[in-house]
Amino acid sequence: MPEDGRGRHETPNERADRRWTELLQEVRVAQTGAQILFGFLLSVVFTPRFATLDPFDRDLYVVTVVLGALATGALIAPVAYHRLLAGRRLKAELVDATSRVVTLGVVLLALTVGSALLLLLHLAVGLLPACLIVAAVMLWFAVWWLLLPWLLRHNGRRRHR
Numbered sequence: 001m002p003e004d005g006r007g008r009h010e011t012p013n014e015r016a017d018r019r020w021t022e023l024l025q026e027v028r029v030a031q032t033g034a035q036i037l038f039g040f041l042l043s044v045v046f047t048p049r050f051a052t053l054d055p056f057d058r059d060l061y062v063v064t065v066v067l068g069a070l071a072t073g074a075l076i077a078p079v080a081y082h083r084l085l086a087g088r089r090l091k092a093e094l095v096d097a098t099s100r101v102v103t104l105g106v107v108l109l110a111l112t113v114g115s116a117l118l119l120l121l122h123l124a125v126g127l128l129p130a131c132l133i134v135a136a137v138m139l140w141f142a143v144w145w146l147l148l149p150w151l152l153r154h155n156g157r158r159r160h161r
Helices: 012-044 048-052 055-085 091-125 127-159
Strands: none
Touching: 012 055, 012 091, 055 091, 091 127
């Protein structure tokens, strides 16, 4: 059996199966959060306070809901991909494609959280403080969700040379 460079001895099919299982576990976590947030966002329009929002806040709400819908759709996409491709001997391609769409879904989820936070904080503390707080939160997401994994990947590649 070939080795994939990380000490695993698995066939390409075994590797694709393992990666698919890992991807599904990751999606379960992100998908649940996205669906809860999206459900909450949908209910906001039916509250009495919504009618009093100014145009900026209404537009921001629309952007937030659309981002939430896109994030939810991207994070549910692996189900559709699997249904359309199951049994066609395309597991490696399925894993690669769904990995990309899940990454997009996570980015859209971060943008949804940032947009929702901006909407809430704009109403609570004003636009400038809200923008500063949201910028800090988005930076926090970028560090933990992008920068640190990139650094681990980069350092791992250097060690395996």
